[in-house]
Amino acid sequence: MNTSETKPKLITRDWLAIERTKLANERTFLAYFRTAIVFLGTGITILKIEIFNSMKPFGVILITVAPIILSIGIVRLIYVRRLIRKHYNA
Numbered sequence: 001m002n003t004s005e006t007k008p009k010l011i012t013r014d015w016l017a018i019e020r021t022k023l024a025n026e027r028t029f030l031a032y033f034r035t036a037i038v039f040l041g042t043g044i045t046i047l048k049i050e051i052f053n054s055m056k057p058f059g060v061i062l063i064t065v066a067p068i069i070l071s072i073g074i075v076r077l078i079y080v081r082r083l084i085r086k087h088y089n090a
Contacts, residue, residue: 010088018088025080032073040066 010018039062046052046059 018084021084022081025077025084028080029073029077032069032076036066036070036073039063039069 043059043062043064043066046055046062052059
């Protein structure tokens with residue numbers, strides 16, 4: 001069997017669909033990143049502003065959750081990227 005028969009060439013529509021999928025994956029990661037930054041900034045603000053003294057435990061929780069959210073986003077980005085490459089061989 002010839003290698004050109006086992007791996008058909010992608011037409012433009014299919015190639016564009018793969019690119020859209022890759023870009024969607026990156027946008028999803030950026031949403032995780034934005035969420036982590038907002039959690040971190042809000043947590044730091046709560047800890048620094050004296051008006052929010054009663055909410056300090058909530059600020060600590062936000063600061064703790066931010067890296068977890070970012071880690072989930074990174075793991076998901078890498079997992080989906082590998083899945084796309086494996087599926088489309090691109």
